[in-house]
Amino acid sequence: MRTAASAGCRSGKGPQVTETETGQNDVAQVTGTARVKRGMAEMLKGGVIMDVVTPEQAKIAEDAGAVAVMALERVPADIRAQGGVARMSDPDLIDKIIDAVSIPVMAKARIGHFVEAQVLQALGVDYVDESEVLTPADEANHIDKWAFTVPFVCGATNLGEALRRITEGAAMIRSKGEAGTGNVVEATRHMREIRAEIRRLTVLDEAELYAAAKELRAPYELVKEIAETGKLPVVLFTAGGIATPADAAMMMQLGAEGVFVGSGIFKSGDPAKRAEAIVKATTFHDDPDVIAKVSRGLGEAMVGLNVTELPETQRLATRGW
Amino acid sequence: MSAAQPVIGVLALQGDVREHLVALAECDVLARPVRRPEELAEVHGLVLPGGESTTMSRLLETFELLEPLRERLRAGMSAYGSCAGMILLATKALDARPDQHQLGAIDMVVRRNAFGRQVDSFEADLDFTGLPGAPLHAVFIRAPWVESVGAGVEVLATIPDRPEAGAAAGRIVAVRQGQALATSFHPELTGDGRVHRLFVEIVRAS
Numbered sequence: 145m146r147t148a149a150s151a152g153c154r155s156g157k158g159p160q161v162t163e164t165e166t167g168q169n170d171v172a173q174v175t176g177t178a179r180v181k182r183g184m185a186e187m188l189k190g191g192v193i194m195d196v197v198t199p200e201q202a203k204i205a206e207d208a209g210a211v212a213v214m215a216l217e218r219v220p221a222d223i224r225a226q227g228g229v230a231r232m233s234d235p236d237l238i239d240k241i242i243d244a245v246s247i248p249v250m251a252k253a254r255i256g257h258f259v260e261a262q263v264l265q266a267l268g269v270d271y272v273d274e275s276e277v278l279t280p281a282d283e284a285n286h287i288d289k290w291a292f293t294v295p296f297v298c299g300a301t302n303l304g305e306a307l308r309r310i311t312e313g314a315a316m317i318r319s320k321g322e323a324g325t326g327n328v329v330e331a332t333r334h335m336r337e338i339r340a341e342i343r344r345l346t347v348l349d350e351a352e353l354y355a356a357a358k359e360l361r362a363p364y365e366l367v368k369e370i371a372e373t374g375k376l377p378v379v380l381f382t383a384g385g386i387a388t389p390a391d392a393a394m395m396m397q398l399g400a401e402g403v404f405v406g407s408g409i410f411k412s413g414d415p416a417k418r419a420e421a422i423v424k425a426t427t428f429h430d431d432p433d434v435i436a437k438v439s440r441g442l443g444e445a446m447v448g449l450n451v452t453e454l455p456e457t458q459r460l461a462t463r464g465w
Numbered sequence: 466m467s468a469a470q471p472v473i474g475v476l477a478l479q480g481d482v483r484e485h486l487v488a489l490a491e492c493d494v495l496a497r498p499v500r501r502p503e504e505l506a507e508v509h510g511l512v513l514p515g516g517e518s519t520t521m522s523r524l525l526e527t528f529e530l531l532e533p534l535r536e537r538l539r540a541g542m543s544a545y546g547s548c549a550g551m552i553l554l555a556t557k558a559l560d561a562r563p564d565q566h567q568l569g570a571i572d573m574v575v576r577r578n579a580f581g582r583q584v585d586s587f588e589a590d591l592d593f594t595g596l597p598g599a600p601l602h603a604v605f606i607r608a609p610w611v612e613s614v615g616a617g618v619e620v621l622a623t624i625p626d627r628p629e630a631g632a633a634a635g636r637i638v639a640v641r642q643g644q645a646l647a648t649s650f651h652p653e654l655t656g657d658g659r660v661h662r663l664f665v666e667i668v669r670a671s
Contacts, residue, residue, distance in 0.1 A: 173589040173629050180586040183606045183654050186481040187515045187548070206562075209523040211479060211516070246562055247519055248583065248607065270583035270607070293584045427478055427524060428500065 181295035181315035184271065185379035188212060188402055192392065192423050195219050195406040199244035208419035212248040212270070214404070215241040220277045220324030221407035221446065224458070230278040232260040238267050255464055256282025265294040272296045276463035277323045286464070289313025299383065301334045301461055303341035307362030310378055317376060320461040321384015324407050326448035328391045330461060331384045332398065338380065339399045345371040384461065387445050389425030389438050396429035413443030471668045474499035474508035478524040480516020480549060484653035491658055492665040502533045510543035510668035513550025515606065515651050518577065521549055522566045531566055538570045543644040543671050545664040551647035552577060552609050559612065570645040572615030579610040580633055593622045593639060596659045603650035610649055611637035618642045644671055
């Protein structure tokens, strides 16, 4: 199958797909296009993506109905507790997790670490998360994501940040929240912020959109597109602090199209049960009866951290820009 | 089917439900999400969307939709499955979890993720039997293909036999058996409404 090394870009930046004409009106098979990258995230909508650190945990996640797993060496709560430099996971671990499950496997690369991303693509992961949970490798540049066949998800705390990531080629956005805290307050803040800024764009007139693009530090074409459609051109998930079925359902009601759960599952008392409950609450996020039913008897939730008590240097959401 | 405007549901447990609802809404039908048995009872046809078949299979069971859905399919309800939906409609799925549920609406064996992982996902033009106009531009995402079909199954599209297709050349990617239609690919992502219009015709003719 023919591979186009890079994807087409709606904003007109970056290399275009080389489509080889082979018949009268025929286009050859092309991989790595923006449509297959963004489309992959569309298939995950309404689902829960779970952090796992072993093949056994990956199986528990799959059994519970996760739509994908994020292969990691340490969940964010442990990265937070143990400190040090957090890097891409060991390729052996990623291989084992890929072999253990039939659902898609994602893995994290450090912000700006394009070689970690190249390695993850070579390993065959289905999505790369350029993640603030790991220690950033470049303080000026994120990865040029158009240069890859594998799609990327990136975190954002506001609309401008989301649009800059999309401009760099991100095919999926997640609100950042504050990973490893078990505290949903930052996830709520970021999701509300992104959604409110999108709503605001939809009521601006043509002239005001130029100033809005400047304020958002994002390309005008992308800003104009969002003003017209009222949504991001890629799927928007939530992440960072979701610990209970009600947390997941609240984020869905606030406009998330799906949920990443990190430490919240495998740092709780009964991971299998909690994982399944969060999946059910995400599907029936608008039905309090279902959420009440699945919230019973889950055992202990992960211990939470108060984000206001975290010193600025320990806040992961401030990584990336 | 007698109603002037048929009601077509989209199974809304997970996946690209919204895209199917939008595509159906452009076909002059009432399109609505289906998550509960009572919602299933009200539709004339059902779309099983793209998503994760493993997850949908699990949620069908959890939310007690599996048996009602099997019952309606046996009774001849029209159904269309794209990608994960195709896997669910098959009698058998290879490379799937052993406990995955099959609805058996189309007599075929499918292979999950047959083309490879996400980096192998691709777009291509296909000749699709019975669709008017130009070849269909198809988007394949971690897609299944059909390994084999029973006697009553009509093959509507295959991967063109070209060098870059490799082992995928000639594989079956769209089928119909009576009231049931399935594609390996995602017409809901391209804005080309021809496959959805074909399905609406099937529902109307029933």
